[in-house]
Amino acid sequence: MLQEMRKYTKSWIANIFLGVLALSFVSWGVGDMVSGRTDTSVAKVGGTVIDRTEFSRDFQNAMKQEGARRGEPTINADEARKLGLGDAVLESKISQTALDNVVKKLGLTVSDAQVVATIQRIPSFSGLTGQFDRRVFLQAIERFGYSEQGFIELMRSDMARAQLSRALEGGFTLPPGYAKYLFAYFFETRAADYIVVEDKALGAIPTPPDATLQTYIKAHADRFSTPEYRDVTYAWLAPSDVMAQIKVTDDQIKQAYTENKGTYVIPEKRDVEQILFSSEAAAKAAYEKASKGTKFEDLTNEKGEKPTAQPALTTADFDAATAKAVFALAKDGITAPQKTPAGGWQIVRVTGITPGVNRTLDQVKEEIRSKLALDGAIAKLTDISNAYTDQSSKGLSLTEAAKAVGMHTGRVQAVDAQGLGPDGKKTAAPDDQEFRELVFRTEAGEEGDPQVTKQNVIYVVSVSGATPPKLKPLDQVREQALAGWTAQERARLLKQKAQQLAAQANKDGSLDGAAKAIGATIQKSPAIPHNFTDDTFGPDVVRAVFQAGPGKAAMGPKAKGGGYVIARVTGIVHPAISEKDPRFLMAARQLGAQAGTSISESYVAEQRDEQKVVYNRKNIDSVQGGEPQ
Template identity: 35%
Template sequence: MLAGIRTFSKSIFAKIIFGVIALSFVIWGLNASMLNLGTSREVAEIGSQKITPIELDRAFQRSVQNMRNVFGPNFNQQQAIQMGLLNNTVQSLVSQKVLREDAKDMGIGISDDKVRDTIFTSDNFKDPTTGQFSRDRFLQALYTAGYTEQEFIEGVRGDLMSQQVVGSLTGTAAVPEMMAKQIVAYRKEQRSGSFFALNAAGFENIAVADDATLRKFHEENAAQFTAPESRDVTLATLSASDVISTIAVTDEEIAESYKQREAEFQTPEKRAVEQILFAPNDEQSAHEAYKKLQEGADFMAIAKEAGMDESMVKLGEFTANDILPDLSAATFALSEGGVSEPVETALGWHILRVSSITPGSTQSIDEVRDILVEGLKQFKAEDAIYDLAASFDEELGAGTSIEDAARDVGAKTYKLNGVVRGEGLYGEAIDGADEINAKIFELGNGEESFLEETGSGTRYVLRVENVTPSALRPFEDVRDDVVAAWTADERQKQMMAKAEELANNVNSGSDIATLALDDAASLKETGLTKRTGQGLGNDVNPSVAAALFTLEAGKAKAIQTGEEILVVRLDDIKLADAQTADASSINDELKSAINEDILSQYLGYLRDEISVTVNNTVINGLYAPTATN
């Protein structure tokens, strides 16, 4: 997936988004005070500006389509939502509006000439041969990205306004050159050393301590031997899965469901489309090109004459709903290999060719019967559960015990003993176990919850029967555990003492290789490494690099890495020259960090100055989990 994202970041669409309108993606933190769950049908209100559902959906669909170009055509809307793409889209739109609203309040305006110059000087839209602005490349890029020309122009204008604000804040950041050079030298310094792991075989027979020592260890390390607070609980749950086995489905219902859901079982026809695009005012050239094609000219050759390369000609595969609406009818009227007459859209004049057709298909009712039955049963069960839950709640409200009320509505009951905070429900396969666990620890001893509902729809009610406070387990009950823990601790202490003795011997002039040999250990070389551990062998713990950068040349120290105790010696230091170091990248990094901090503080200020409300009800309504695409 990371490779796919890297590929996406190099695409023409990414260059447009992250280059010309990069400010759109400043993260705007949203908090609970910004959420508006009122009657407004807007996605968000930012000062005097609004984000409409259409605006959000168009931005989100552009993002989804772009991800399809990376991850393939099966990447769908729900996957995008799970990845956080919808949330990021909302945040980016809010950030746009916040900065634009601030610019508007300051009276900042951007002329048409400035917008034009910004677009014309963008490398993304220049012909690679002439180095000049290419309208064809510009329109092709917008088409691929899903923007209309007017949308893009206004987006550039808004972001130029925002840049005026941001530039005034961040343009003065400066980093002292010597400081940057010193950081480069610090990062690029390399060290190498030798090390060996102490042979643990000599520390296997640790004599067991007397009870007095063990009892003291038990008290001093009480956390290891303390039983957490636990609770005994009576729990009743009611879910659709409890009643689904009792649900019957008729053939008539299956047929009706198939009719309603038929679109889900259809794979639409796809067509691989190529195009030659001419400017809006160049209809004559489009018709001349079409005439040549009718006379047998090569499609790609004509496209190259029009200044288009192969990547601009081949648009990819589309369904009738995926392609630009103005081109859909013409595209799907062609036979395989067919070429259309020039078609006019807002982007210009298109000549289309369908290079291949992948026929559509529809699964029969018998092929999807199991899916239909499962869906119908689930729907009926969820419908039935509302009535059962209402009856359950009424009985509980009337004073009926959990056990009796559960029996009357067919709910499942559980007696759970020794439930510990944060550890679920001890292996019981109960939906929402973690949520129920949290509720258990909100109640006091003897208290009963209301009828609650988990995130996935299971209703439950519980009663805390008993609370066992956290307490240190008696020594006699955990003596074996104490012996094991003390022995392991003693072994580590003895090994570390031995390693420190060996390190002192190295520091006094002893040869580390001889000491390793005497300990029946294997001496290893670290290789040249930076502070980050870059350069270490795959089998060398990063703690070794950290140790090397605390030592003087020729000196050694003992360190612990997990269960191993190592003796590490610094053999060589390779300093980086601060005077000759290229600090440009560090300078840019520090400037960026300073600017990000300034901008973050300014956005924090704007949170208080500009009213921001986000309507999650509208957003959730637009992208319900049952939506498909």
């Protein structure tokens, strides 16, 4: 069961900070929050307004959070709508607001000192010293659209709601008898006799009439329709088209080499393990042990410390003498004791070697020339793109504007999203997925602006018409439709057969008749706990077995290989329960916490009902329809 109350008592944005940040506030004052509410709202809870601006901020932050989870800066509004992200944010905000209203009614308060003390226990606003850094703090909360005072008030609200949560949930304990009953159920195991109803239990599936196939085709129109085709006029220009116009001088190449020398001249690196000693004698003793076969990782110094790993070190990371010794070794070699600059001693083992790279200017000259030429070509394409826009703004058609600035042009009267024409062959349109996506993003009757692809190709498209998908004639797809319908019908009949056999087993009080009807062998299951699974018993079958009474049959899909399992419960075993059993004590605590959570969930739902929630769908849709900022 989800921790719903905790979700509502703590705002999601505060949860982000509490989970990621730790701060040690020196001390700062907590003043009055200045708010500039407007009369625009997305919802009202008991008369309390949830402002459109506030919802928009939280919605944008939620999109950024989902983007971060995917390794992206954010997701767009379309993706957010498909995920139901905006509605989830709003519903959580409504529940929080309902609890805020209760908090105010009860007079629950949180002092400035408590708020500051709580924030002081969070890590994310610390600087390099580990102490609170005001600049880091302000930058962090600004990214989520909060002022300093706004974030403090956010934390104050969270803490006040948490007081209410603790009062509802705190220390809830189930009666011992009820806890034992639930414990016995959760740790119960069952045994069953079972048969497998396989595809061979069915006979041949008769060929259906054409009307049935036609109905099947209509129900699966996406599989049996022609694709959408688009009539598109386009212009394009690639870097290779202007590369010859770019002149790269030797001086430019030399300068690029100098500026990026770290790319071409890389020193040799070594991964090492090193262990430090206070005295030369201790270092020599350890070195002798290693020489006689003691594993380096098992060595210790006078303090009992073991070697530490140091990856990717260059000669600059050592003093001259140690560098010479370390870089003279092969992999797994160990240096003799070396004096450290600090006055101690060390022995070093080489665990890995990354050879250095030293590519001279002459060796990389043409590589750099090509890169600079490409950079120049991309810059020129940008100029051409801007020139196209200027020509287009004068009223020239796509073709006229493109020719005026030297772009290629073309037209395809019918192309689908895969670049194919009605004949199933490749069209003359550019064989580029990004080009095709651009064509199908552009509305019919519109001309788009110049777009640059990941390959730095500029495209401009104008879609003059679209031919919608159309169902193919039955004769053209008969074989495919018959195969699909037959598979669907076979699956339906097999499930129906299994249901009939399960009913027969329950009527007979035995699997004998059902097994005989399909020529199946009755088998015995292993002990089945709630979380059991194997190639036969998947979650659906196990769930059905635990829902069935003693001696009753249940059915579900076979875990692997297709078919259905009919299982008749033959044994139920409950564990012996001792109130001192650690498993029981842990389960009782968890059950009590879950029961407390259920009470919290019910309380939240009750408050929402009592206070009445009024939605402003126009403003909600307006926020969710905008692009992330």
